[in-house]
Amino acid sequence: MKAKILFRMSLLAAAIAFTVVACKKDNSSSGSNGTTSASDVQTASDDQTMVSNQDDAISDDATAALNSNASISGGAAYEASAAKSGANTLGASIILKPFCGATITVDTSNGSKVITIVYNGNDCLGRFSKSGTVVITLSNNGHWRDTGATVNINVEALTITRKRDGKSIVFNGTKTITNTSGGLLIDLATVDSIVHDFSANMSVTYPNGKTKSWTSQKHHVFTYNGGLVETTTGGETGTSRYGVNYTVTITQPKVIDQTCDFNLVAGQDSTSRADNITAIITYGLTSTGAAQTSCPLPSGWLYAELVWTNGNNGKQYTYIFPY
Numbered sequence: 001m002k003a004k005i006l007f008r009m010s011l012l013a014a015a016i017a018f019t020v021v022a023c024k025k026d027n028s029s030s031g032s033n034g035t036t037s038a039s040d041v042q043t044a045s046d047d048q049t050m051v052s053n054q055d056d057a058i059s060d061d062a063t064a065a066l067n068s069n070a071s072i073s074g075g076a077a078y079e080a081s082a083a084k085s086g087a088n089t090l091g092a093s094i095i096l097k098p099f100c101g102a103t104i105t106v107d108t109s110n111g112s113k114v115i116t117i118v119y120n121g122n123d124c125l126g127r128f129s130k131s132g133t134v135v136i137t138l139s140n141n142g143h144w145r146d147t148g149a150t151v152n153i154n155v156e157a158l159t160i161t162r163k164r165d166g167k168s169i170v171f172n173g174t175k176t177i178t179n180t181s182g183g184l185l186i187d188l189a190t191v192d193s194i195v196h197d198f199s200a201n202m203s204v205t206y207p208n209g210k211t212k213s214w215t216s217q218k219h220h221v222f223t224y225n226g227g228l229v230e231t232t233t234g235g236e237t238g239t240s241r242y243g244v245n246y247t248v249t250i251t252q253p254k255v256i257d258q259t260c261d262f263n264l265v266a267g268q269d270s271t272s273r274a275d276n277i278t279a280i281i282t283y284g285l286t287s288t289g290a291a292q293t294s295c296p297l298p299s300g301w302l303y304a305e306l307v308w309t310n311g312n313n314g315k316q317y318t319y320i321f322p323y
Contacts, residue, residue: 040242044240044241044242044244044273045271045279045281045306045308047169047206047212047240047241048240048246048248048269048271048279049281049306049323050162050167050169051169051204051212052236052248052269053323054128054160054169054171055171055200055202055216056218056232057123058134058153058155058158058171058175059175059177059198059200059218059220061102061117061134062115062117062134062136062151062153062175062177063177063185063196065104065115065117065136066115066136066144066151066177067144067184067185067186069106069115071106071108071113072106072108072113072115072138072143072144073143073144073145073184074142074143074144074145074146074184075145075184075186100121100122100123100124101119101120101121101122101123101124101129101130102117102118102119102120102121102130103117103118103120104116104117104118105118111141112137113137113138114135114136114137114138115135115136115137116133116134116135116136117133117134117135117136118132118133119131119132119133119134119158122163126163127162127163127164128160128161128162128163129160129161129163130158130159130160130161131158131159132155132156132157132158132159132170132171133155133156133157133158134153134154134155134156134158135153135154135156136151136152136153137151137152137153137154138150138151139151139152144179144184145179145182145183145184145187146179146182147179147180147181147182147183148178148179148180148182149178149179149182150176150177150178150179151176151177152174152175152176153174153175153176153177154174155171155172155173155174155175155202156172157170157171157172158170158171158172159171168206168207169204169205169206170204170205171202171203171204172202172203172204172205173200173201173202173203174200174201174202175198175199175200175201175202176198176199176200177196177197177198178196178197178198179194179195179196180195180196180197181193181194181195181196185222185228188222188223188224188228189224192223193221193222193223194221194222195219195220195221195222196219196220196222197217197218197219197220198216198217198218198219198220198234199215199216199217199218200214200215200216200236201215202214202215202216206241210241210242211241212238212239212240212241213238213239214236214237214238214239215236215237215238216234216235216236216237217234217235217236218232218233218234218235218250219232219233219234220232225257225259226258226259227257227258227259228257228258228262229255229256229257229258230255230256231253231254231255232250232253232254232255232256232267233250233253233254234250235247235248235249235250236248240273244273244274244275245273245274246271246272246273246274247271247272248269248270248271249269249270249272250267250268250269250270251268251269251270251280252266252267252268252282253266253267254266254267254268254269254283255267255284257295259295260295260296260297261295261296261297263295263297263302264283264284264302264323265283265284265292265295265302266283266284267282267283267284268280268281268282268283269281275312276310276311276312277308277309277310277311278308278309278311279306279307279308279309280306280307281304281305281306281307282304282305282307283302283304283323284302284304285302285303285304285305285320286303287301287303287320287322288320289303289305289320301322301323302322302323303320303321303322303323304320304321304323305318305319305320306318306319306320306321
């Protein structure tokens with residue numbers, strides 16, 4: 001019999017937030033045309049990582065909400081257990097509320113199945129503050145656990161501020177999540193995997209009024225290996241706030257593992273920009289750039305290495321940062 005699953009999606013999402021703190025090598029101050037400086041590239045990459053991780057956090061919060069309400073999910077045992085314990089539960093394991101700094105309401109009147117998340121405070125790790133609304137609507141008369149069930153998500157003026165430096169971004173747009181395999185995350189005690197497919201058409205606005213927009217397709221597989229494991233593949237295409245078109249591909253599956261405190265323990269993103277700049281981010285490292293092979297983490301952090309290459313002049317920039 002598999003062990004009990006502890007599921008805390010908000011920590012899972014928050015664990016992947018990070019900031020650049022160290023520079024190993026800077027071979028050039030500008031691109032070949034003199035307009036793409038090292039500072040611009042660093043800012044663009046920080047934009048990409050912060051936006052991508054917080055975009056995934058929106059999806060994870062939606063997944064947590066869908067799994068936590070029986071009238072939406074179709075999981076009667078989940079609701080009965082939660083009512084008995086007075087807490088949100090996953091199977092027989094009692095967990096904390098899956099959200100911090102948010103209020104969740106469920107509307108099932110007149111046959112509707114709508115979950116509204118209103119953010120109004122800090123995330124569970126205190127690294128980001130959030131305000132704004134996410135509305136999740138089940139698009140058929142069934143339940144989220146049904147094979148092929150689909151939800152539509154509206155993200156409405158969701159402002160996310162990184163408390164370390166005050167950097168703010170405002171999300172707007174739409175997402176769709178399909179429960180490709182059917183089932184709920186609590187079923188991982190008895191099934192091999194749960195598969196969700198995500199698509200999105202999103203934008204963010206920066207304090208200077210500039211915007212970044214993108215569309216994405218991501219494939220999430222949830223499994224159990226001594227704890228919950230989430231593996232993500234896919235990518236996105238879009239336009240940066242500098243007006244540069246780009247494509248991001250997850251070239252090595254991104255893995256979040258409960259047995260390592262829901263940290264992102266492996267994976268790689270590769271970005272290709274229209275101005276011939278490429279950026280590769282590799283996750284699951286130590287502060288020296290070596291592979292982190294054990295948990296708990298000696299320093300409390302995992303690190304990633306970001307390598308930018310200017311294809312116009314061959315110059316390269318390398319950074320290591322915690323996340």
